[in-house]
Amino acid sequence: MNWWQRLWHRDAMEKQLEKELRFHLEQHTADLIARGLDPTEARRQARLALGGPEQVKEECRDARGTRWAEDLWQDLRYALRTLRQRPAFSAVALVTLGLGIGATTVMFTVINGVLLKPLPYLEPDRLVNVQEKTEKPTRWGSLWAFTYPNFQDCSRASRALAMAAWRYNGGTISQPGEAEYVDSREISSNLFSVLGVSITSGRAFLPEEDRPGAAPVAIISQNLWQRHYGGDPRAIGMPMVFEGKTYTIVGIAPAGFRLEGDEPDVLTPLGQNTQPFMQDREAHFGFRVWARLRPGATSAQARTELALVGRHLAEQYPKSNAGRSFVADPLGPDVEEVQSTLWLLLGAVGLVLLIACVNVASLLVARAVSRERELAMRVALGAGRSRLVRQCLTESAVLGLSGGALGIWLAGIGLRPFVAFWPGSLPRAEEVQVDWHVLVFAIGVSLASGLLFGLAPALRVPVRELEQALRAGARTVAGNSRRLHSGLVISEIALAVVLLISAGMLGRTLLHLSSQDPGVNIRNVLTARAALSPATLASPARIRVAWQDILERARRVPGVDSVTMVDTVPMREGNNQIGYRTTPAELPPDQQPIALATSVTPDYLKVMGIPLRQGRFFNDQDRSGREGVVVIDEAMARQAFGGQDAIGKHLWIEMGSDPVRVVGIVGHVRHWGAADDDPTQVRAQLYYPFAQVPDSYLRRWSELMSIAVRTSIAPLNAVKTLRWEVRGATSDQVLYEVRTMEQLASATLARQRFLLLLFGVFAGLALLLACIGIYGVLAYLTSQRVPEIGLRMALGASTREVLWLVLRQSLGMIFLGAAAGTAAALAAERVLERLVEGMQPAESQTFAVMILVLVLAALFASFLPARRASRVDPVQALRQE
């Protein structure tokens, strides 16, 4: 029989053991009788020879090796029975734990999906991200996106890496269906094979399609396939007009195929792009290069090889490639911006869970104290101490695991709403799922919590002075546990203080940031990116006319007061940083001052409500061919010209060779949002007329331009007419990313608001739990002191004195807890200041208010048991002894 069978057939084995021993005794007795003993004596001697039957049986049971499992089973049943006997206690403990573990599990599930899971490609650990690297860092850092010629050379030369490239793009699909601006990527033909993603409908690009002049082909996303082709499998081979060019659809990307978090709708072969930058070794137009280590190759080999290729190219093309090499790093998800938020929240949730554990621990200790005599009795009857400790721990593990099960269930319910609630969109949200990592985590956390709160009561299992424990009334025993109880309450309060003060600091920060003037009037402004009709892109003259046309059409929309073009809308993603000089002399790169450059049309100030401080803004005379003019903001006026009068001064900016003249100074705009307008960012701002953008840049600039309109009606009500009006003669001009300035401004504080809300909820929860803890402990301690209180009252203590007696005890705990919590909150403040932009340093005011809130709540919680104590009837209390 193996171990499992022995465990399983326990009852049968017991019977057989009994039978075997009975046989032995009877046989021995019979033999002794045969030798002439009388039956009674024979039975006695046989018994003596065998020894105590129960002891023999016990030893035989031990020999089975299933003992611990049987004990465990017994402990489990005992634990469940005790939990059922006290439904109120069990319910409070389970809900407390369930909430704590559930919240922690949700946070971990998100962290697991977003930060820990590998990328959803084949063998992601063999994928690398290859970048260009310059020896000397410039103001952009030392890492650069590839240029296309460099990619081609590296890809050809590398033995260790299979390299693929891709590039962001976007464009208008004008047929079939309604014109729509979609996200697209230009990819090298081997991208799918490098990533190990197979296309199930249709095929990937062929190498011969990855060349200039090849027939235009495209792969579309599942999503687009559904939207424009109704999921018809015959879509493969059908034409699609994208950016005015007719493509043949050759494949449909698998559902969920993503590049850096986005699911692009259209993929086109990169090599078919004939724009000049494809031949330019100095044009870093954002080519991403991802590569897979070939079988057998190591990343060290790849690095050596890339360095070698870099040296060769530097010799061959010194002008563009001197001091430039190539580096490969493991390819990982781009989740840096949410990382700190996630860990911060996990920390906060962890504190709540700790409080929950402390709470349950204090409840369990209270129960353990009342069971002290029972345990002492069992030790006296021969139970081993380790056996009793094990039993206590089994009980708390059962509690922990049941709480954990509840928590996992709650996490399952709460996960999706939480992800949806995330400000902006959570990167890799599609990866956030409950998987076995999460389950292991949740079970681990449950067991750890069970151990944590089970330890205190378990260690109270008596060893020495059994006699005393047995003889003592409940009174003396309670005295021993008072310190442990106070310790638990104090730590609970301290943890709650940390969360309360953190929430207070976040609240103050949000208030402060919301009250900041963004520098623009965000009311009634609508912004949208606009994609010109692809047909106009051929000549600069037509582009200028097309934009003029859009502005005029937009102005005619009812409810629209003024219209402007702008490339980088304040508080929206995107910026254009350029270097400038106040003298013609070149500057070393590290001393180069930088400004945010924005190209606009004359009505920009009017639409955005930016005040003109000095000089003038642009007018229709500022065209190409005229003198180049710029308008700067107050911050730049100070940065570039000190206190001197800036109007009429010249600037040399990185956009053309001729200097430009400053004609006006305007108010500063918080381009980076309310939270981020600090000296570590580029604050100087410089505006230049869109009309003066050189022809050679015009096509590229057109891709970046947005329009902004100031309305006299609610801005979102103007969207429909606006879209209709700007469609153009060929009805393929579309508006996308339509936002009001209010939405953009609010989005810049979304993270702070989100953190505040969650910290507020956690702090509230912590406060509630701490109050329940204080109430529970005081109620328990006070009930243990009833005889003492009765005695005091019999000796003449007044109701008020008794009230004070109890309150004094809790006040001591509250103040110690608040003091410890304040110290910890100072540390938490550091963390918050580092991780949250625009964090306001905590003031004593915040501390004072939050501690006051806590003290009041805690006092309220302790008042109830105190009042009960003061109403003790001395006669009854004394009889209780």
Add this chain to the structure above:
Amino acid sequence: MSSKSDLPQGTLDLLILKVVALGPVHGYAIAQRLQQVSRDVVQVPQGSLYPALHRLENRGLLAAGWEETETGREAKFYRLTRRGRAQLEAETASWQRLTEAVGLILGMAEGGTQ
């Protein structure tokens, strides 16, 4: 009773294996056999016989089954498994080596030189 010596540690298992090796036998008979063979010199505690038997059974050195005795009663009979036989041989050999060595040491002249 007090003149009998206790069984050296670990030898009970060896003795049981040896007795069972002679043929299928029940627990009481093993106790009897041990007592007879050892001529009442060593004290075989009957109480530790059964735990030892069960331990050996669980380790797969003994196999057990219920059979009828000559008197027609059902008893649990033990027999040696193949592993048990191997174990018996190995332990017998090592026991003999040990006793020889102990005998040699005890047989040395008291003076230390021949």
